[in-house]
Amino acid sequence: MQLSFTQLTIDYYPYHKAEKDYPLKGTCRTPSVLSQQSKAKLMSSSVVVRLADFNIYQVSTAEQCRSSPKSMICCNKKSLYLPQEMSAVYIEFTEYYYPDGKD
Numbered sequence: 001m002q003l004s005f006t007q008l009t010i011d012y013y014p015y016h017k018a019e020k021d022y023p024l025k026g027t028c029r030t031p032s033v034l035s036q037q038s039k040a041k042l043m044s045s046s047v048v049v050r051l052a053d054f055n056i057y058q059v060s061t062a063e064q065c066r067s068s069p070k071s072m073i074c075c076n077k078k079s080l081y082l083p084q085e086m087s088a089v090y091i092e093f094t095e096y097y098y099p100d101g102k103d
Contacts, residue, residue, distance in 0.1 A: 002059050002069055007052035018042040018096055044096050051089035053077075 057069035075088035 001072075002057040004055040004057065005051060006054065007050075009048075009050040011046075011048040013044075013046040013048075015099075016044050016046070018044045041098050041100070042096055043099050044094055046092065046094045049089070049091040050087040053088050
């Protein structure tokens with residue numbers, strides 16, 4: 001198997017103030033108290049991974065001689081009428097936390 005990646009981008013945003021009020025699991029506070037605290041102290045950390053294009057090729061063995069590898073899995077934006085600037089793979093992970101470590 002041969003993997004071919006085009007324009008792999010990884011962005012890391014270590015700390016930012018959280019812009020929205022998200023309910024947190026395991027909290028038993030009233031919504032107004034949670035809202036005031038989360039707007040004042042809640043922070044976020046994000047990782048974004050983008051991959052513009054990829055191909056996975058079959059690799060030939062000694063018995064199967066090929067002049068060029070055959071594509072097994074690929075991102076074919078043309079046949080799906082997708083814009084070229086659109087990422088084939090987009091993954092975003094965001095973690096919310098309080099900087100002092102208290103809930």
